[in-house]
Amino acid sequence: MEYILKNGIVYDPINEINGEKKDVMFKDGKIVNSVSDSAKVIDVTDKLVMPAGIDVHCHLAGPKLCVGRLYRPEDERRGVKPKTDITRAETGFSIPNCPATGYRFSRMGYGTVVEAAVPPLEAKHTHEEIIAIPNIDIPPLTLFGNNWFIMQFAKEGRIDDIAAFVSAWLKITKGYGVKIVNPCGSEAWGWGMNVHGIDDPAPYWDVTAREVIRALAQANEMLGLPHSIHVHPNDLGHPGNFPTTINSIDCMKDIKKNSEYRNQTIHLTHAQFHCYDGTSWRDVTSGVEPVADYINKHDHVTADMGQVTLDETTTMTADGPMEYDLYELTGLKWANKDIELETASGLVPFIYSGRNPVHSLQWAIGLELALMIEDPWKICLTTDSPNAGPFIRYPRVMSWLMSYQRRAEMMDNKEVHAWAGRKSALGTLDREYDFYDIATITRAGPSKIYGFEDRGHLGAGAIADIAVYDLEPNNFDPTRNAAAVEKAFSNALYTIKDGQVLVKDGEIVKIVSSKHVRTEVEGFEDEEKRILEEIMPFFNRYYTIKFENYVVHDHYAEPSSVYKVNASK
Amino acid sequence: MQANRGDVNVKQITLTPIKFSSVALEFDELIPDEIYSWSKEDFEKYEVPVGNSRFPLTDYYDIEVEGEAQSPEEVKMIIDGDAGRVKYIGGKMGAGEIIVNGDADLQAGAEMEGGSLTINGNAESYCGREMRGGEITVMGNVREYAGTSYIGEWRGMSGGKLTIHGNAGKQLADAMSGGEIHVMGNCDILAGIHMTKGFIQIDGDVTRWPGGQMKNGAIVINGRLERLLEGFELDAIVTDPEVEGRQFTGKYIKYIGDIGVNGKGTLLLNAEKNRHHL
Amino acid sequence: MAYEPPVTDYDEIVENCTCAFCGSNCDDVDILVKDNHVVGVRHACRLGASKIMEDEDQRLTVPMIRDENGELMEVDWDTALDRAAELIAGAVRPVFYGWSETSIEAMKPGLELTELVGAVIDNQATICHGPTVQAVQNVGYPLMTLGEVKNRADMVVYTGSNPMNAHPRHLARYTTFPKGFFRKRGRFDRTLVTWDPKYSDTAKLSDIWIPFEENGDYGFCNAIRAVLKGKELKQDFISGIPKEDIVALTEKMKNTQFGALFFGLGLTHTLSKQRNIDIAIQLVQDLNKYTKWVLLPMRGHFNVNGFNIFMAYEMGFPYGVDFCRGYPRYMIGETTTIDLLNRKECDVFMVIAADPGAHFPGGALAHLVDIPVIQIDIHWGPSTELADVVLPGTFIGVETAGTSYRMDSVPIYMKKAIDPPETCREDEWIVNELLQRVKKIKEASK
Numbered sequence A: 001m002e003y004i005l006k007n008g009i010v011y012d013p014i015n016e017i018n019g020e021k022k023d024v025m026f027k028d029g030k031i032v033n034s035v036s037d038s039a040k041v042i043d044v045t046d047k048l049v050m051p052a053g054i055d056v057h058c059h060l061a062g063p064k065l066c067v068g069r070l071y072r073p074e075d076e077r078r079g080v081k082p083k084t085d086i087t088r089a090e091t092g093f094s095i096p097n098c099p100a101t102g103y104r105f106s107r108m109g110y111g112t113v114v115e116a117a118v119p120p121l122e123a124k125h126t127h128e129e130i131i132a133i134p135n136i137d138i139p140p141l142t143l144f145g146n147n148w149f150i151m152q153f154a155k156e157g158r159i160d161d162i163a164a165f166v167s168a169w170l171k172i173t174k175g176y177g178v179k180i181v182n183p184c185g186s187e188a189w190g191w192g193m194n195v196h197g198i199d200d201p202a203p204y205w206d207v208t209a210r211e212v213i214r215a216l217a218q219a220n221e222m223l224g225l226p227h228s229i230h231v232h233p234n235d236l237g238h239p240g241n242f243p244t245t246i247n248s249i250d251c252m253k254d255i256k257k258n259s260e261y262r263n264q265t266i267h268l269t270h271a272q273f274h275c276y277d278g279t280s281w282r283d284v285t286s287g288v289e290p291v292a293d294y295i296n297k298h299d300h301v302t303a304d305m306g307q308v309t310l311d312e313t314t315t316m317t318a319d320g321p322m323e324y325d326l327y328e329l330t331g332l333k334w335a336n337k338d339i340e341l342e343t344a345s346g347l348v349p350f351i352y353s354g355r356n357p358v359h360s361l362q363w364a365i366g367l368e369l370a371l372m373i374e375d376p377w378k379i380c381l382t383t384d385s386p387n388a389g390p391f392i393r394y395p396r397v398m399s400w401l402m403s404y405q406r407r408a409e410m411m412d413n414k415e416v417h418a419w420a421g422r423k424s425a426l427g428t429l430d431r432e433y434d435f436y437d438i439a440t441i442t443r444a445g446p447s448k449i450y451g452f453e454d455r456g457h458l459g460a461g462a463i464a465d466i467a468v469y470d471l472e473p474n475n476f477d478p479t480r481n482a483a484a485v486e487k488a489f490s491n492a493l494y495t496i497k498d499g500q501v502l503v504k505d506g507e508i509v510k511i512v513s514s515k516h517v518r519t520e521v522e523g524f525e526d527e528e529k530r531i532l533e534e535i536m537p538f539f540n541r542y543y544t545i546k547f548e549n550y551v552v553h554d555h556y557a558e559p560s561s562v563y564k565v566n567a568s569k
Numbered sequence B: 001m002q003a004n005r006g007d008v009n010v011k012q013i014t015l016t017p018i019k020f021s022s023v024a025l026e027f028d029e030l031i032p033d034e035i036y037s038w039s040k041e042d043f044e045k046y047e048v049p050v051g052n053s054r055f056p057l058t059d060y061y062d063i064e065v066e067g068e069a070q071s072p073e074e075v076k077m078i079i080d081g082d083a084g085r086v087k088y089i090g091g092k093m094g095a096g097e098i099i100v101n102g103d104a105d106l107q108a109g110a111e112m113e114g115g116s117l118t119i120n121g122n123a124e125s126y127c128g129r130e131m132r133g134g135e136i137t138v139m140g141n142v143r144e145y146a147g148t149s150y151i152g153e154w155r156g157m158s159g160g161k162l163t164i165h166g167n168a169g170k171q172l173a174d175a176m177s178g179g180e181i182h183v184m185g186n187c188d189i190l191a192g193i194h195m196t197k198g199f200i201q202i203d204g205d206v207t208r209w210p211g212g213q214m215k216n217g218a219i220v221i222n223g224r225l226e227r228l229l230e231g232f233e234l235d236a237i238v239t240d241p242e243v244e245g246r247q248f249t250g251k252y253i254k255y256i257g258d259i260g261v262n263g264k265g266t267l268l269l270n271a272e273k274n275r276h277h278l
Numbered sequence C: 001m002a003y004e005p006p007v008t009d010y011d012e013i014v015e016n017c018t019c020a021f022c023g024s025n026c027d028d029v030d031i032l033v034k035d036n037h038v039v040g041v042r043h044a045c046r047l048g049a050s051k052i053m054e055d056e057d058q059r060l061t062v063p064m065i066r067d068e069n070g071e072l073m074e075v076d077w078d079t080a081l082d083r084a085a086e087l088i089a090g091a092v093r094p095v096f097y098g099w100s101e102t103s104i105e106a107m108k109p110g111l112e113l114t115e116l117v118g119a120v121i122d123n124q125a126t127i128c129h130g131p132t133v134q135a136v137q138n139v140g141y142p143l144m145t146l147g148e149v150k151n152r153a154d155m156v157v158y159t160g161s162n163p164m165n166a167h168p169r170h171l172a173r174y175t176t177f178p179k180g181f182f183r184k185r186g187r188f189d190r191t192l193v194t195w196d197p198k199y200s201d202t203a204k205l206s207d208i209w210i211p212f213e214e215n216g217d218y219g220f221c222n223a224i225r226a227v228l229k230g231k232e233l234k235q236d237f238i239s240g241i242p243k244e245d246i247v248a249l250t251e252k253m254k255n256t257q258f259g260a261l262f263f264g265l266g267l268t269h270t271l272s273k274q275r276n277i278d279i280a281i282q283l284v285q286d287l288n289k290y291t292k293w294v295l296l297p298m299r300g301h302f303n304v305n306g307f308n309i310f311m312a313y314e315m316g317f318p319y320g321v322d323f324c325r326g327y328p329r330y331m332i333g334e335t336t337t338i339d340l341l342n343r344k345e346c347d348v349f350m351v352i353a354a355d356p357g358a359h360f361p362g363g364a365l366a367h368l369v370d371i372p373v374i375q376i377d378i379h380w381g382p383s384t385e386l387a388d389v390v391l392p393g394t395f396i397g398v399e400t401a402g403t404s405y406r407m408d409s410v411p412i413y414m415k416k417a418i419d420p421p422e423t424c425r426e427d428e429w430i431v432n433e434l435l436q437r438v439k440k441i442k443e444a445s446k
Helices: A063-071 A098-107 A120-132 A148-156 A159-173 A185-191 A209-223 A242-250 A288-297 A320-330 A357-372 A391-402 A404-412 A435-450 A482-490 A525-542 B040-045 B272-277 C046-052 C077-089 C104-117 C130-139 C146-152 C170-175 C201-205 C217-228 C243-254 C273-287 C304-315 C337-342 C362-370 C382-386 C427-444
Strands: A002-012 A017-027 A030-032 A040-043 A048-051 A053-058 A110-118 A140-143 A177-181 A229-232 A266-268 A301-304 A312-317 A334-338 A346-351 A466-469 A494-497 A500-504 A516-522 A560-566 B003-005 B008-017 B047-050 B053-056 B061-066 B075-079 B097-100 B116-119 B135-138 B161-164 B177-183 B197-202 B206-208 B218-221 B225-227 B233-239 B251-257 B265-270 C012-017 C029-034 C037-042 C064-066 C072-074 C094-098 C120-123 C140-144 C155-159 C191-195 C208-210 C258-263 C292-297 C348-352 C373-377 C389-392 C402-405 C411-414
Touching: A002 A435, A002 A466, A017 A435, A048 A053, A048 A435, A053 A391, A053 A435, A063 A120, A063 A312, A063 A334, A063 A346, A063 C130, A063 C140, A063 C304, A098 A110, A098 A120, A098 A391, A098 A494, A098 A500, A098 C304, A110 A120, A110 A177, A110 A494, A120 A140, A120 A159, A120 C304, A120 C402, A120 C411, A140 A159, A148 A159, A148 A209, A148 A525, A159 A209, A159 A516, A159 A525, A177 A209, A185 A320, A185 C146, A185 C292, A209 A229, A209 A242, A242 A266, A242 A288, A288 A301, A288 A357, A312 A320, A320 A334, A320 A346, A357 A391, A391 A404, A391 A435, A391 A482, A525 C146, B040 B061, B251 B272, B265 B272, C029 C046, C037 C046, C064 C077, C077 C104, C077 C348, C077 C373, C077 C389, C077 C427, C094 C104, C094 C337, C104 C120, C104 C304, C104 C402, C104 C427, C120 C304, C120 C337, C130 C140, C130 C273, C140 C146, C140 C273, C146 C170, C146 C258, C146 C292, C155 C243, C170 C258, C191 C201, C208 C243, C217 C243, C217 C273, C258 C273, C273 C292, C304 C402, C337 C362, C362 C382, C373 C382, C373 C427
Parallel strands: A002 A040, A002 A048, A053 A110, A110 A140, A140 A177, A177 A229, A229 A266, A266 A301, A334 C140, A516 A560, B008 B075, B075 B097, B097 B116, B116 B135, B135 B161, B161 B177, B177 B197, B197 B218, B206 B225, B218 B265, C094 C120, C094 C348, C140 C292, C155 C191, C155 C258, C191 C208, C258 C292, C348 C373, C373 C389
Antiparallel strands: A002 A017, A017 A030, A048 A466, A312 A346, A334 A346, A466 A494, A494 A500, B003 B008, B008 B061, B047 B053, B233 B251, B251 B265, C012 C029, C029 C037, C064 C072, C064 C389, C402 C411
């Protein structure tokens, strides 16, 4: 089937198209340069056209999410919608049920959403949820930062073996890339402890975050994976944590990149939670300036925001000790889930409020990051959903980035506490994102960062994932119409996925299966086999499940989209 | 004939049961806020949710409508008979008056915001769940979870007044965070569990463990309490105490708890009837 | 126990099968197969082995419909499925109950069918660990996978459960006896504690037994929490336990390195029900201020947890979910099976992979006698006696592969060892057939 999307105003930063009026053509699910006369015409004259959105970091499928849904019926009943002839019933606000997750992303014009934390032992669960989520492609990141094998090999400096292990475990878990969460800290949580800074060793294992980050980064580049290591550093959410953040990035800057598409060797995720100065919640101030300055001066790092949206939400992370800290702070119901030999995790509901000084400062810090990091290719829009706010708020975050007036108004009329202005530089930042910048931080940048050569742009050969919004960029001032920006980005005029119209006028018109997007390394099979043979006795002794039953069977990962990587290159 | 309530004109809607359905009817749409402008014909056209279907309201009720209403405040709806299989009577209502001349089923007055609901019989579980305002009076007994929160929600009943002339079942007022409950009869276990604010008065006897895991708020028991939790610390014997702006006469034993959650809640027991705790 | 000689006459061994009995989901079971029959089972406990070994005499093999004389008559699949579909399509308050002994794959069309007709879908949690789920929803859920206990725990507490009888390999495989990475001497490195009014087989094995009185659970936990807060206990005995013993136990729990609390229906079904769990969870949360503690409910059926997980990710609520108004609604006591039956609301009841006939209270059963019951199961049981339509399924984990979730939420793909009897159909197929047939009826009546 051939289509021509006619006369839209196109923003496609990868192809350096900045608001040109042009047609976008696609055939059999792929973008093409020309179509025949029989192509179906979709008239989008003067409307805003972008590649479909890519979310670089979201928690949307898997065991943590499920604990959240299971133990927060009070969240689930927010956002309840009956089924329609096309859609199934929806529930939930911060942790929507799987069908709603797919619909809501699709309605915002998103096509690809990364699931940011998969514990290998329960990877099947993540893939089961991906099956239940419609309409978006989902690359899952596999957790490695507190894995016993990794910690042991990192201590012994066995980089080749880590590469073999990672290569094998990406296949076993059907994962896309390497995620590191509070390295060594989540293992310490196995004993109710934590580590602080990158040189504080994990109990017993006597290995540090510095060693684990470096080892995994080296292995990642040895394999030439499409994405770099994806790091949630130590000390998340602690006042005075910004040096740890800079150290985590700086400690591996000498490691050489092995990828032609992406620029970075480390991705710093939800940076907002890692940019605090001060010594306590009393004297906390923004620590964005030194972090942004570091990122501006170094090209081996990219980051995403982790923007606080000032909502009641559910926090969830593999950073188990952080969640217990949060429980002690709020007293709200605490869930925890430690995974044998691999990781920890925790959840606590959280109410971010503009009346609260700390939450308001956090709100300012996220925006500061996006405004102080000069190159929009180095920063992506996220809310670490649902941690700093649910993903349905992305359009609101866009509206804040596009309007200095709106930000100033929020600080002036007390929608946020005075700390937002007093303890950060946000009030002095008059930079405003334009549509090209928005397309960069939500499409083009994420595509580069993840090595998604086939998406995030509208060049010939790319998959036809396209979003059209009901805004006329040539006839609209986003700096003065924040509410209209939010409304338009919340309800796509069209969301097209693999060449099929899934959303029209903000409503779901078609359901398709989501693809499990994953990486397979080729040419490393012998090394994988050798390492599996070596670790198998240990595996059998200390896991509680047979290796045969540990592996994610193909059954759970259909349909798949596999990025093949040649390790010998 | 125009019914009259004080100086306000009242539109009186009377539903007289003619047929019993063992599958419960759901009355969440039949609240003054929705129906104040409805004519008799509107009611006769209305189909009420029953299980997975909707059936004409006239299958179950004779309907009388008298007078006019310009707003929900001017509505008086009477269910003139047993409503023991009618759920969500007065659910989310914001104004007006509903009277049930018989029993009411699950969720009577759930999430009520204003107005008044009177049940001249017993009420099933979840009566006054998450009530935010208004007044509910139950002349008979209530079963479990009266004035409670929704499962998992730590912000429960926050306003209004629930008066129970009979006895109350288990787990009255779970996670109560405001408002007032008065049980004139006896009360089963764990009244005011997880309570954070608000006021509960129980005139009859209580089996065990009022105020478990309570953080704040006040519970006054005028009858005899069997078992008290270790989480409550004796504070003082007080005479004629004032609690949350209400004056009580006589001697009371005052406890603070539940210390398991660092609670600052007040539990007052009538000293005369609870000597066994001293 | 009489000596049984080892089975030597078999064609093949299918290794690493997952036992389809309790929530331990032991996945190290070897099934011995000869001529497409199970002739032996290795590594499973006696409960698991006896379930896996075929018991042909009780096996449901052909579809049946109850005739006017009240006799179950054998019919072909089309007739039975059409009859079941008609009943479901015509129901006003249908309830689809069970699911805990079938696969996630079979639940999927089941949920779709539920949505389509506006039914209630519910599982055995409604009569077992439902109170646990409620408590979790109230105060949280600090849990772990079982390997954490195996590798780290130096104190293991069982309360309101007797795993030596109900989850026979739980202590041996996961918690107490195995040698863990940080517990190289296994049992010798751990303190085993049982809180239970009964001197159960688990209590007999324990280092410490705390026999609190029946219904004393809440008061007992409340007292430990008070001690943790530094309170001097006032009563000499709390829930039947001397206060000195409570203080001593509290000290031990505080000074362990890694403690794990396992609880069963003894907690969920005594006087204060979910509040026993509620306060036990808060106790574990308190203990984490001092050291590491986790807890886990001792789930019964091998996929009872799986259903709750499945429902949570599909529809946001774990069990007792009512679609009668077109959207999911979850309200314990209102949208839950026993209440709907006791109140005589339900008008068509479908049971899959469960035996309400054996487990439901009298009032609920009395109503089941009065309404049409559709049964999907592999064995003839008390529920068959109540059934009007019987649809014979296949045995997950032996005859049909599928996904289950262990009590600690670890997902396992249960493989098959033999082919199912030719006349039976997979649960997933049966439920999907019902879905398609009900769809057709609904479309025709539009």
